[in-house]
Structure formats: C-alpha cells, structure tokens
Amino acid sequence: MDAPTPAGPVARPGEPAPWCGQCGEDLTEADHARCVRAAPLEPPRYCAHCRRRMVVQVIPGTWTATCSRHGSVEQPTWG
Amino acid sequence: MTAQATGTDILDVAREQVLERGVPLTHEQVVAVLRTDDDRLEDLLALAHEVRMRYQGPDVEVEGIVSLKTGGCPEDCHFCSQSGQFTSPVRSVWLNIPQLVRAAEQTAATGASEFCIVAAVRGPDERLMAQMREGVAAIKAAVDIEVAASLGMLTQEQVDDLADMGVHRYNHNLEAGRSYFPQVVTTHSFDERLDTCRMVKESGMELCCGGLVGMGETIEQRAELAVQLAELEPHEVPLNFLNPRPGTPFGDLEPMGSSDALRTIAAFRLALPRTILRYAGGRELTLGDLGTRDGLLGGINAVIVGNYLTTLGRDPKEDLALLDELQMPIKALNETL
Ligand code: SF4
Ligand SMILES: [Zn+2]
Ligand SMILES: [Zn+2]
Numbered sequence: 447m448d449a450p451t452p453a454g455p456v457a458r459p460g461e462p463a464p465w466c467g468q469c470g471e472d473l474t475e476a477d478h479a480r481c482v483r484a485a486p487l488e489p490p491r492y493c494a495h496c497r498r499r500m501v502v503q504v505i506p507g508t509w510t511a512t513c514s515r516h517g518s519v520e521q522p523t524w525g
Numbered sequence: 526m527t528a529q530a531t532g533t534d535i536l537d538v539a540r541e542q543v544l545e546r547g548v549p550l551t552h553e554q555v556v557a558v559l560r561t562d563d564d565r566l567e568d569l570l571a572l573a574h575e576v577r578m579r580y581q582g583p584d585v586e587v588e589g590i591v592s593l594k595t596g597g598c599p600e601d602c603h604f605c606s607q608s609g610q611f612t613s614p615v616r617s618v619w620l621n622i623p624q625l626v627r628a629a630e631q632t633a634a635t636g637a638s639e640f641c642i643v644a645a646v647r648g649p650d651e652r653l654m655a656q657m658r659e660g661v662a663a664i665k666a667a668v669d670i671e672v673a674a675s676l677g678m679l680t681q682e683q684v685d686d687l688a689d690m691g692v693h694r695y696n697h698n699l700e701a702g703r704s705y706f707p708q709v710v711t712t713h714s715f716d717e718r719l720d721t722c723r724m725v726k727e728s729g730m731e732l733c734c735g736g737l738v739g740m741g742e743t744i745e746q747r748a749e750l751a752v753q754l755a756e757l758e759p760h761e762v763p764l765n766f767l768n769p770r771p772g773t774p775f776g777d778l779e780p781m782g783s784s785d786a787l788r789t790i791a792a793f794r795l796a797l798p799r800t801i802l803r804y805a806g807g808r809e810l811t812l813g814d815l816g817t818r819d820g821l822l823g824g825i826n827a828v829i830v831g832n833y834l835t836t837l838g839r840d841p842k843e844d845l846a847l848l849d850e851l852q853m854p855i856k857a858l859n860e861t862l
Contacts, residue, residue, distance in 0.1 A: 469771075470614065487809055487837045491614035501618045506589040506831030507631035523832055524840040 458516060463494035467511075470497055489521075535561065536568055543795050544576050549755050550795045555748035558792040563784050570823030573791035577824050580798045584856040585848055586761075586827035588639035588673075588803070589632025592834040593620050593660065594653065598645040600677075600712045602700065604737055606770035606835055607645035613772035615835055625660045629668040635830050635841040638858040640664065641673040641696060641733075643834055647713065648678040654686060661690045669858060673733065678713065678721045684728045694731035694760065697721045702749030705742045722757055735763035735805060738789050739781030747789065751796040761827065762800050764793055766807030768836065780807070783816045787823055794824025803827035809839055817844075821851060 466473050467490025468481035489502050493513035500511040512518040535557040542548045550558065561569055597609045597617035606613040620628070625642070632640045642660065644653055653676060661672050674687055675696035687695065699718055700706065706715040725732045734757055736750045754762050766786050769778045781789075786808075794802055804825050808817055817839075821828075828848075830841040848855060 489835075489837060491616075499614055499616055501616050502835070503592075503595070503618055503620060503624070504832045504835055504837065505591050505620070505624065505628035505631060506635075507628075509832065509837065523837050524842065 458495065461495055461516075465492055465494050465497040467492050467494050470499070536565065536572055539795050540572055543798050544572065544579060547580065547798055549752075549798055550792070552745075552748050552752045555751050555792050555796050556745055558795060559744045559748055559788055561788065566784055566787060569791045570787060570819060573794040573824035574822050576794055576798050577802070577826050581801070581826050583853050584826070585821070585853045586639060586801055586803070586856045587635065587637040587845075588641060588827065588829050589628070589635065589637050589831050590641045590643055590829055590834060591620065591625065591628040591632075592645065593625065593642050593656065594644040594646060595619075595835060596645055598647070600647050600710065602710050603774035604700075604709065604740055604767055604770065605645075606773060608773070611772050611774070613770060619656075622656075622660050622663050626663050626667050629664045629670055629672075632831065633668050633670045635845065636855045637830055638671055638856055639673055639694070640668075640670045641675055641694075643675040643696070644677070645834075646677045648680070649676045649683055654683065657687070657692075658690055661692060665691060671858065673731075675733075678717055679724060681724055684721075684724045684730070688728050688730050692730065694733050695725040696733040696735075696763065697725065698735050698737075698763070698765075699750060699753060699757075700736045701740065701742060702736075702746045702753055704749060705740070705746040709740060719757075722759070726757070726759075731760035732757065733761040733763060734759040735761075735765065735803070737765040737767050737807075739767035739778070739786070739807070739811070740775055741778060748792070748796075751793050754793075755796050755800075759800060761803055762793065762797055763803040763805035763827075763829075764790065764825075765805040766811040768807040768810050780810050783812050786811045787816060787819055790820045790824045801827045803829065805829055806833055806836070814843075818847060818851070821847070821853065826853075 470492035489509040495516050498513050500513050503510045508522050510520040595618045596607045596615045598607050601610045606615045629640045673694035674692045701709045703715045766781050769776050832838050
C-alpha cells in the first residue's frame with residue numbers, strides 16, 4: 447500500500463478530492479499531521495470529494511466507506 | 526499488616542502470595558505494584574509472566590470482534606465514539622447477516638477460536654435479538670468458531686435467550702472502578718452493570734468483564750477496577766487502554782505511556798492470576814510493536830486480532846508471527862468447547 451494519506455479513499459479517481467478523509471477539513475489549509483499519523487489505524491470518516499460524513503463499516507479484515515453521493519470503497523486491512 | 530508498612534518489597538510479597546500460593550493481590554497491594562519505579566518494571570513483568578504460565582499456561586486465546594450495530598448509542602460513556610450524545614464522526618449503521626458471516630470467516634481464517642458480536646446499545650431490543658438469533662445460527666452453520674456477544678445491559682429473559690442461541694460468552698465491562706465510574710458514565714450506574722454481569726454468570730455463560738485504563742483515574746481507582754473485577758471472578762478480563770476519540774469528552778486526554786500500561790498489565794495479572802487477560806483496544810497506540818511483545822511476556826494471554834469496532838488493528842499475521850516466536854500456541858477451538 448502507498449504511504450498513508452489523510453485523504454482516504456478516492457472513490458472517483460478523476461474527480462477533485464480536496465477534503466481530508468480523517469478530519470473533514472480542507473487539505474490545503476488545516477494541519478493534517480495528526481490525520482496522517484492516524485490513517486493506518488483509522489478508516490476515513492469524510493468523503494474526500496464532498497466532505498459528507500460517510501457510513502463506515504469495519505469488520506475484522508476489511509472496511510467499507512460509503513458516501514451517499516460518491517459511492518462505496520472497500521479496502522482490505524491485511525493482505 | 527501490609528507489605529509497605531513492614532517495609533517488605535511488594536514484588537517479594539507478590540511472588541510468595543500470588544505465584545506460590547495463588548492468592549490474588551489486595552487493593553493496597555495492587556496500588557503498591559502500580560507505584561513501583563520504572564527500574565523494577567522488568568522484574569515485575571517477569572513475575573507476572575511466571576504467574577500467567579503457572580496458572581494459565583502458555584496458550585494464547587485469539588479472538589476477532591465485529592460491530593453488528595455501530596453508533597447512535599443513547600448512553601454517554603465518555604471514551605466512546607459510538608455514543609449518540611457526542612459530536613463524533615461515527616455514523617450509525619447495521620451489519621447484515623452475510624456481512625456478519627463474512628466477518629466470522631475472516632476471524633476464523635486467522636486461527637482464532639472466538640468471535641464476538643458487539644452492538645452499540647443500552648441493551649438489546651426485539652430487532653437486535655432477532656438479528657442475533659439469525660446471525661448466530663448463520664455463523665454456526667458456516668464457520669467453525671465460538672460465538673460471544675456484547676449487547677449492553679440484559680434482562681433475565683435476554684440472558685436465557687442468548688444462552689439458548691448458543692452464545693457461550695457474554696462481554697459486559699465494568700469500564701472503571703466504582704469510585705471513578707460516575708466520571709465516565711452518567712446514563713447508567715455501576716450497579717446496573719454488576720446486575721447484568723451476575724445474571725450472565727448465573728446462566729452458565731462465561732462472563733467476559735473488563736474495563737479501560739488511562740481515562741484520568743488515580744492509581745487507587747485503577748487498582749479498584751482490578752480488585753472489583755477479581756471479586757466478580759470473570760472467565761476473561763479484556764484490558765483496554767484509552768484511545769482518545771475525537772469529539773468525545775475524553776478526546777483530548779493523552780494516551781497512556783507505555784511503562785504505565787505495562788505496569789498495569791502486570792498488576793492486573795497479579796490481581797487475577799487465574800483469569801484470561803486480554804489485550805483489547807488501544808494497544809497499538811499505547812504500546813506499539815515492542816510493547817505488545819512485552820505485555821505478552823508480562824501477564825497477557827489473549828489477544829484481539831484484526832480490526833476493532835470502529836478502528837483498525839495490526840495485520841494479524843504480525844501478531845501470529847509474534848506468538849510463534851514466543852512459543853505461545855494459539856488456543857485451539859476444541860479446548861474452549
Ligand atoms: S454503552 Fe457501549 S456503545 Fe454505548 S456509549 Fe457506552 S460504550 Fe459506547
Ligand atoms: Zn485532516
Ligand atoms: Zn462524497
């Protein structure tokens with residue numbers, strides 16, 4: 447996996463993703479050092495495209511985050 | 526007369542009392558252990574490990590957990606991101622039955638013998654009990670694993686129903702010692718928690734009952750939790766280290782330091798020599814990789830593998846490799862039956 451970014455999943459790679467998936471703030475403005483540190487142990491809670499709070503389901507080996515507008519992303523947490 | 530009053534070293538006292546005679550430490554003695562200096566930590570952990578090996582053996586019980594109903598809980602446990610009373614980013618959601626079975630399969634694939642289904646509720650309603658009935662049956666039909674549950678406070682009828690479904694263990698934590706509890710939860714009482722714990726024990730289900738440390742409690746209050754747990758004689762004690770959640774009243778507390786966390790593990794082992802002592806939430810943050818190993822060599826004999834309810838865990842392969850290296854076999858399923 448790539449280095450953790452606070453943006454979380456980008457459900458639609460072609461679209462702008464200006465929001466931090468961890469804290470929901472603007473990625474270019476607030477300080478996201480804590481979000482970057484948290485990312486390996488925290489699923490994203492905010493949609494990177496629209497900042498909506500996502501519905502997040504964590505099960506032992508995967509998590510799924512769903513934005514009502516931008517859809518769902520599922521990621522395994524172990525290989 | 527106490528160890529301190531006579532000037533006797535608390536570790537010598539613990540060795541003779543707990544290791545040799547199997548008598549748990551008292552409140553005062555747990556306080557003394559929690560007050561030992563960092564330069565005694567290695568000896569303390571070694572003693573706690575000896576106690577664990579003598580009374581529990583080398584096996585480690587491995588468990589996975591899953592949240593059946595996440596968020597929107599009416600209670601106000603100040604550490605919890607699932608309370609509907611705080612501005613936490615966790616949204617309410619239910620897991621469906623196929624997802625629940627998939628979670629049990631993922632857990633079983635790690636070699637775990639236990640799968641615990643958790644719901645963020647004050648206590649179960651009809652809908653949750655129906656979901657449990659269907660879910661437990663589906664898991665038992667598809668996956669070779671023991672099913673445990675944690676659904677808040679129960680009525681006697683619900684205790685009986687869960688036992689009938691084949692739930693073999695029920696988790697209901699004290700969360701904190703009695704004197705600190707009102708600073709942690711205001712929507713229900715410590716005694717209400719005890720009532721459910723006692724009903725579970727009487728039903729013949731195994732009681733899993735633990736709590737959290739690092740919530741701002743004093744050393745005395747931390748010791749109180751250990752001895753009040755010991756009085757209940759649970760089958761298992763899950764030990765959580767506060768992972769401060771954004772938006773909760775405890776969200777700005779600093780995570781506990783690793784020496785303190787390890788001292789706490791050893792002290793709990795010496796207060797609970799014959800109980801399964803499980804690493805539950807917060808170990809990744811508080812202890813990291815090195816501390817995880819130290820805790821397994823300092824009294825811990827059970828782990829949760831994989832992800833938690835709303836946060837992520839380490840790769841189970843790393844935990845399992847560590848157990849292998851420490852020559853601690855995973856407790857087999859048939860040994861828990
Ligand atoms: S009862 Fe459980 S889910 Fe509800 S707030 Fe307390 S710890 Fe969280
Ligand atoms: Zn951020
Ligand atoms: Zn969105």
